[in-house]
């Protein structure tokens with residue numbers, strides 16, 4: 001099957017020769033048609049630079065890529081007609097109403113809301129009651145739905161969503177991912193970037209990105225399976241002291257905060273009772289230790305430290 005997006009050793013640098021920022025460093029990956037592909041990485045990882053190159057808004061400094069079979073440099077006009085792009089910020093005209101924003105984006109692409117209503121209906125219906133309201137006066141979740149509707153109005157084959165759920169409440173985030181699943185079922189290829197690890201599991205495949213490089217790519221299950229060491233979830237009354245003390249235990253390879261627990265990556269052979277006694281001797285109170293299944297975040301931490 002031909003890839004919907006094919007990225008080969010793509011490079012983006014900013015700045016001058018003296019002070020170069022290597023935002024994207026020889027990145028390669030493929031996305032299949034109708035795949036939901038996530039680029040997962042913290043702020044500054046290079047996600048926006050990558051998306052802006054693939055949507056032809058930024059020229060690469062090296063490598064090449066195709067979107068829907070078209071070259072991102074030579075065939076930029078064809079690509080612009082085929083992709084939908086929802087940037088992290090500023091994609092809407094705040095002074096235009098919901099309806100006017102939709103009409104504006106439809107007009108740019110020489111189409112109309114009516115022509116493609118079936119594609120955006122599910123999403124647009126939720127904001128239609130506010131169609132006379134200015135975009136600037138919408139809640140975060142509603143802005144996000146409007147931005148997605150605008151990015152879809154010309155029926156793109158590939159959709160790029162740059163951190164679409166940043167600053168959006170938990171319920172709207174969940175609804176948003178359900179919308180993405182439905183769009184995928186309609187055959188749209190979706191590339192979505194996010195700093196949230198919990199969203200990685202909702203993608204068909206993901207690439208973990210940091211400092212301009214892809215550290216690992218595959219299905220969420222494949223990435224989790226790369227993590228081989230045993231992990232313990234540990235908590236006590238004073239979590240700060242606990243973290244420091246865990247760092248001094250010989251059989252712990254790595255330890256970091258993880259929600260209400262700390263995660264300790266253990267050597268293959270260890271004894272939980274011995275660890276508990278060690279922590280109690282150091283005056284940690286109400287210590288709880290339990291074996292836990294590693295997730296994508298654990299693998300990311302491991303890759304970042306290597």
Ligand SMILES: Nc1ncnc2c1ncn2[C@@H]1O[C@H](COP(=O)(O)OP(=O)(O)OP(=O)(O)O)[C@@H](O)[C@H]1O
Nearest residue numbers: 014015021023041042043044045046047048049050
């Ligand atoms: N126009 C620019 N000039 C100089 N450096 C830039 C420019 N744009 C981005 N950078 C730098 O390139 C690196 C990658 O930034 P980029 O915005 O692509 O990452 P990101 O993963 O999308 O992060 P964020 O969510 O913070 O935007 C960062 O170090 C950033 O400071």
